[in-house]
Amino acid sequence: MSVGADLVVANLSVEYRTSGDVVRPFERVDLRARYGELVALRGPSGCGKTTVLSVLAGQLTPATGTVTLDGRPIEGHRTVGIVFQAFNLIPSLTAAENVMAPLVLTGVSRRAARATATRLLDELGLVARADHRPGTLSGGEKQRVAFARALVHDPPLLLADEPTAHLDADHVGVVLDLLRGLASGGRLVVVATHDDRVSALADSVTQLDPSVVAA
Ligand SMILES: Nc1ncnc2c1ncn2[C@@H]1O[C@H](COP(=O)(O)OP(=O)(O)OP(=O)(O)O)[C@@H](O)[C@H]1O
Numbered sequence: 001m002s003v004g005a006d007l008v009v010a011n012l013s014v015e016y017r018t019s020g021d022v023v024r025p026f027e028r029v030d031l032r033a034r035y036g037e038l039v040a041l042r043g044p045s046g047c048g049k050t051t052v053l054s055v056l057a058g059q060l061t062p063a064t065g066t067v068t069l070d071g072r073p074i075e076g077h078r079t080v081g082i083v084f085q086a087f088n089l090i091p092s093l094t095a096a097e098n099v100m101a102p103l104v105l106t107g108v109s110r111r112a113a114r115a116t117a118t119r120l121l122d123e124l125g126l127v128a129r130a131d132h133r134p135g136t137l138s139g140g141e142k143q144r145v146a147f148a149r150a151l152v153h154d155p156p157l158l159l160a161d162e163p164t165a166h167l168d169a170d171h172v173g174v175v176l177d178l179l180r181g182l183a184s185g186g187r188l189v190v191v192a193t194h195d196d197r198v199s200a201l202a203d204s205v206t207q208l209d210p211s212v213v214a215a
């Protein structure tokens with residue numbers, strides 16, 4: 001745990017309330033990390049990995065604790081890139097259009113958005129697939145389109161939820177290289193994973209221990 005970390009998660013817990021029940025998937029999680037690092041969030045299914053990523057994405061408000069990036073609360077922080085557990089690509093759009101979508105939605109011209117999408121797809125070795133729809137792409141290709149889309153705003157913090165879960169060994173290698181390369185480029189990359197190959201590459205591993213509290 002380094003002093004002067006860029007990302008500081010302190011004493012974090014989250015509560016889900018459903019029909020009178022309160023579920024706290026974990027208690028008082030702490031995590032400190034710096035830009036340029038690859039951080040793995042580990043733990044069994046249901047321990048709260050996706051929940052922690054949702055807090056880091058500013059999509060979920062903690063019950064206790066604080067999350068700061070660059071010394072400021074994560075809520076309302078400038079863009080965080082997210083690669084979802086199930087990719088969440090839009091099936092009717094091509095690979096390029098999926099990558100362009102977040103840019104076009106924030107008012108960037110289609111021409112500029114296409115140029116950015118083409119550059120990112122090229123960097124990820126997918127330019128030949130730019131005009132394919134997700135249904136015609138392999139799992140590894142879809143995963144890389146999802147990474148390209150998460151990178152369009154050049155986010156300093158990139159979150160990836162089980163990025164190797166649906167991939168065969170060849171594609172896992174590509175995604176591992178990608179994760180390592182993105183972190184080496186100065187981003188902070190936080191990955192929720194069951195995969196020992198991801199943890200082995202990570203600069204630090206935060207283990208979430210299940211402690212479900214029902215009240
Ligand atoms: N929207 C929700 N409402 C109520 N409970 C929820 C909600 N989302 C998650 N949970 C519960 O919180 C706990 C943690 O869920 P989470 O999805 O964060 O786990 P996970 O570690 O990502 O699991 P997996 O490895 O299966 O993806 C689980 O017990 C889950 O049932």
Ligand SMILES: [Mg+2]
Nearest residue numbers: 049050085161
């Ligand atoms: Mg999950």
